[in-house]
Amino acid sequence: MAEATTTIKGCSFLIDDPPPEVVHTTEELSDDVEMMADTIRKFIDDKIIPQADDIDNMKEGLMLDLFHQAGELGLLMAEIPEEYGGMGLKFFDAMYLVQYMAAGGSFGTASMAHVGIGTLPILFFAKPELKERLLPDLATGVKMAAYALTEPGAGSDALSAKCKAVPTEDGKAYLLTGNKQFITNGAWADVVTVFAKVNGEDDKFTAFVVETPCDGYEVSPEEHKLGIRGSSTCALRFKDCKVPADNILGGIGDGGKIALNILNLGRLKLGIGAVGGAKISMKSAVTYGMQREQFKTPIAKFGLIQQKIAMMASGIYAGDCMTMRTAGHCSDAIDAMAGQGGSMAKLKVLEEFLVECAIEKIYQSEMLDRVVDETVQIYGGYGFTTEYPAERYYRDARIARIYEGTNEINRLVIAGTLFKRVAQGRLALGPVVMKTMGAVMGGKLELPKFDGPLGEMKQRVWQAKRMFHLTAAAFQQGMGSKVTDQMAVMGQQECLGWMADMVMEIYAMESTMLRTQKLIDTKGQDEAKLGIALTLYHADRASRTIMSAAQNVITTIANPGAAVGLLKAADALNPWRPKNMRDLDRQIADAVIATDGELRV
Ligand SMILES: Cc1cc2nc3c(=O)[nH]c(=O)nc-3n(C[C@H](O)[C@H](O)[C@H](O)COP(=O)(O)OP(=O)(O)OC[C@H]3O[C@@H](n4cnc5c(N)ncnc54)[C@H](O)[C@@H]3O)c2cc1C
Incomplete structure (x- = not known):
């Protein structure tokens, strides 16, 4: 991976207009990383996909066997x-590999929960002896890990947990009592990070590593799920379950920090995995669409099917550009902090890019849902049967909008964090x-002119950002002095949701444009023809969302006197441009069909 010329700050894309050099692309990956990606691909193709039904039917011992392999x-x-038996890859390289690993449906869920939320709390926060004892076995899959935060009464509001930890008389251990809900790998995990409040006190929310099996630890039967049926999701019961004090992660009261920081990384990875899943789904849809003939024509040749393929491809392209951009920004920042705090430096960086991580989680999970939905449609009636993979893609995708913080919670995280950082x-x-505001209201707004094949796109991104500035001003003006009061801001969820949508679409438009x-x-304009078409296609949907979200915020919250002027100003900043979408559809779909459903830009 090439060295970055500069490190970027989280959220700065809303106020700066960065050059293309700040984004990293997969072309920069080393041969070693590509070889590793090939190994993962081969493993998924040879071992996971042919056994997908058996995995989903929870064939005795199969998932654990695959996990060990x-x-x-x-x-x-x-x-x-490396010191704990792993590879210690560069952050960008490790994130790139997630796309392949996470794409394996139920297996992807189990393995990603293990390497991510299961193992990372230990890597980042355990005492050295605990790391030395557990990490080598976690790295080689001898042991499996899980992360237990959610409780029956504490889902989105995770910090309202009831699980309690009481110190033993000698202070050398804690007795855990309580219930955890929906824990991935629950039935199989050897090591579980469990969050509990010491003596039930809110400010003593703490993470404990429970090594199973142990007294006072019980796994409830498997949940019966809509999708990812081959993954284990169980409730865990704790009754005076004894955990050594040495198994505390960080210190007493650090649980909230640990839970939220681990989720930041989880959200980025979920986004990357969703892009991987969408690629598999599109390839399957395009392959089927070329084989299936109706009216003596392969259905993939029909305009309305090509439209679906173009939608899929543009969403996936945006997903690739966005996730690799975020992974690259984080990677550069981690490298810049090298030697200053090790794992903790990584967490600091992830906090800096908290908004970008939440963007990836929402944007890619919703993109994936559109792709799998249209995959079922392209398969027609066969897509509705279990004989074909489309229905599994459809079912498996749905969870991505729910876990790692629901998309509603993540929308609030995006907008809430912006106002907090301001x-x-x-x-x-x-x-x-x-x-x-000064330029728009004073009638002095001049749209800058940009050159080159993406000149118009650059102008549109420029406008979209100013549109966000205008909308933020409308929100601030409507809220008055309450804008610095987090509770009052959080009371305006609908507006926060629209602003989060704007922020996400701006990041998406700019990421495709820069890439x-x-x-x-x-490579030159000719080689970049498909990339240009995908960028323009994607911008159509993004621009419409940005415009309508801005109008919604202004008409909802700005005082009526100001709203008229603000709406007029929004019109002047509207980034949407009419395009011949039919020709773009066909150009993109033909290119994707020519590469057998793979996106080769
Ligand atoms: C298959 C699966 C695997 C999982 N794996 C794990 C795991 O390994 N570890 C773990 O700890 N947890 C895990 N979870 C739990 C998951 O993270 C939670 O289900 C999720 O956080 C939502 O919590 P909840 O289900 O209690 O829903 P609730 O919090 O009750 O939310 C219900 C609805 O209300 C909305 N809502 C809630 N609060 C607000 C608000 N303030 N404003 C607006 N809308 C709101 C939500 O967005 C959602 O749409 C898993 C869940 C599933 C289904």
């Missing part, structure tokens, strides 16, 4: 440092808002 092949150790002085939105510009710069 993956461990022996070294597929579970990318992020674990209040903390971490995001200088104020001056750019004033500048945009495609880089492609033009390195």
Whole structure:
């Protein structure tokens, strides 16, 4: 991977106009990383896909056997440092591999929960002796890990947990009592990070590593699920379950910090995995669409089917551009902090990019849902049967909008964090808002002209950002002095949701534009033809969402006197442009069909 010229700050894309050099692309990956990706692909193709039905039917011992095989092949150790028996890959490289690993449906869920939320709390927060004892076995899949935060009464509101930890008289251990709900790998896990409150006190929310089996630990029967049926999801019961004090992660009261920081990384990985899943689904849909003939024509040749293929391809392209951009920004920032805090530096970086991680989680899980839905449609009646894989893709995808923080909660995280960072002085939105408002209201707004094949796109991204500034100003104006009061801001969920949608679409538009510009710069305009078409296609949907979200916020919250002027200003900043979408549809679909359903940009 090439060295970055500069490290980027989280959320800065809303106020800066960065050059293409700041994004990393998969072309920069080393041969070693590509070889590792091939190994994962081969494992999924040879071992997972042919046994998908048996996996989903929970064939006795199968998932654990596959998990151990993956461990022996070294597929579970990318992020674990060499000193603990792992590979210690560069962050960007490890994130790239997630796309292949996470795409394996139920197996992907089990293995990603193990390497991510299961293992990382130990890697980041355990005492050295515990790391030395557990990490080598977790790296090789000898042991499996799980993460137990959710409780029956504490889902989205995870910090309201009731699970309690009482110290033993000698202070050398804690007795855990309570219930955890929906725990991935629950039936199989040897090591579980469990969150509980010491003596039930809110400010003593703490993470404990429970090594199973042990007294006072009980696994409830498997949940019967809509999708990812081959993964284990169980409730866990704790009754005076004794855990050594040495198994506390961080210190007493660090549980909230650990839970939320681990989820940041989980959200980025979920987004990357969703892109991988969408690629598999599109390939399957296109292959079927070329084989299935109706009216003596392969159905993939019909305009309305091509439209679906173009939608899938543009969503996947945006997903690739966005996730690799976020992974690259994090990777650069981690490298810049090298030698300053090890694992903790990584967590600090992930906190900096908390908004971008939440964007990936929402945007890619919703993109995946559109792709799998249209995959079923392309398969027609056969898509509704269990004989074909489309229905499984459809069912398996649905969970991505629910776990790792629901998409509603993540929308609130995006907008809430922005306003919090503005209040903390971490995001200088104020001056750019004033500048945009001054230019727009004073009738002095001049749209800058940009050159090149993406000149118009650059202008549209420029406008979209100013549109967000205008909308933020409308929100601030409507909220008055309450804008610095987090509770009051959180009371405006609908507006926060619309603003989160704007932020996501701006990031998506800009990420595709920067990646495609880089492609033009390195390979020339001709080679970048598909990338340009995908960028323009994607911008159509994104621009419409941005415009309507801005109008919704302004008409909802700005005072009526100001709303008229603000709406007029929004019109002047509207990033949407009419396009011949039919020709773009056909150009993209033909290109994807020519590469057998793979996106080769
Ligand atoms: C298959 C599966 C695997 C899972 N794996 C794990 C795991 O390994 N470890 C773990 O700890 N947990 C796990 N979970 C739990 C998962 O993270 C939770 O289900 C999720 O966080 C939502 O909590 P909940 O189900 O209690 O829903 P609730 O919190 O009750 O939410 C219900 C609905 O209300 C909405 N809502 C809630 N609060 C608000 C609000 N303030 N504003 C607006 N809308 C709101 C939600 O978005 C959602 O749409 C798993 C769940 C499933 C189904």
